[in-house]
Amino acid sequence: MKYIEYKFEVHPLQPGRDILLAELGELPFESFEDHEKGLLGYIIESEDRKDLLNEVSILKSDEFQIVHTKSTIEQVNWNEEWEKNFHPIHIDTRCTIRTPFHSKTKADIDIIIEPKMSFGTGHHATTYQISEMLLEEDCENKRVLDMGCGTGVLGILTDIRGATSVDYIDIDTWCVENTEENLERNSCKGNVILGGSDKIEKNYDLILANINRNILLEDMSTYSAHLVSGGAIYFSGFYEEDLELIEKEASRNELTFVKHQTKDNWVAVKFTKN
Known part of the structure; x- marks a missing residue:
């Protein structure tokens, strides 16, 4: 089973990260992890989709600058x-x-x-x-x-x-x-x-x-x-x-x-x- 890692960079970090986490929690992410510039989210590859983030309102807010990248996490030994x-x-x-x-x-x-x-x-x-x-x-x-x-x-x-x-x-x-x-x-x-x-x-x-x-x-x-x-x-x-x-x-x-x-x-x- 492969996972997709979403890496979000959030500015300003707070309360942006907390708001983002609350909204992403409504989506089928398996887990989250804080990083110094924002948030990491992990989702099973089969649950990922192109419109996954469409309803995440903070991503459309003028009060925060949020960019994200995503990558596939291969099975690790x-x-x-x-x-x-x-x-x-x-x-x-x-x-x-x-x-x-x-x-x-x-x-x-x-x-x-x-x-x-x-x-x-x-x-x-x-x-x-x-x-x-x-x-x-x-x-x-x-x-x-x-x-x-x-x-x-x-x-x-x-x-x-x-x-x-x-x-x-x-x-x-x-x-x-x-x-x-x-x-x-x-x-x-x-x-x-x-x-x-x-x-x-x-x-x-x-x-x-x-x-x-x-x-x-x-x-x-x-x-x-x-x-x-x-x-x-x-x-x-x-x-x-x-x-x-x-x-x-x-x-x-x-x-x-x-x-x-x-x-x-x-x-x-x-x-x-x-």
């Missing part, structure tokens, strides 16, 4: 890239997420992840935060769904912490293959499925969905329908300013807010089923 730059992730003394080329640590939970073409190493604020919150979650004897699994790291963490079963779903074939490999590396078992929310067939005690705002809003009713009463669901992959929108949609789907935390403006939030 994350093994090679992470071997150059990857450092183990330590969640205090309880959990370490590392690659096979790092030495085993003394952490209570030692997870080995080789990312290949997929994401989910613990470095990103979303993955880190859900991992941190899951260390406080009772995973014993739980049926778990890792939705948008990436490398499978979140589901693997629940498996190690006593989950009865874990299903992994992702739309990317690389993620499915990578999750299967990482399950084997960590002596875990699981059912790994290629597809989207339409592939959810079972009911779960615990659902993890680290995706993006638009997908979460679109599929929340499906997630809720497959979460048992009293079950917990964790969402991440969106910015702090989107939390109110996520909460409102969750409330409409019988989900009750429990808590959230923020890191680098990224949010991880826990809900329970009424």
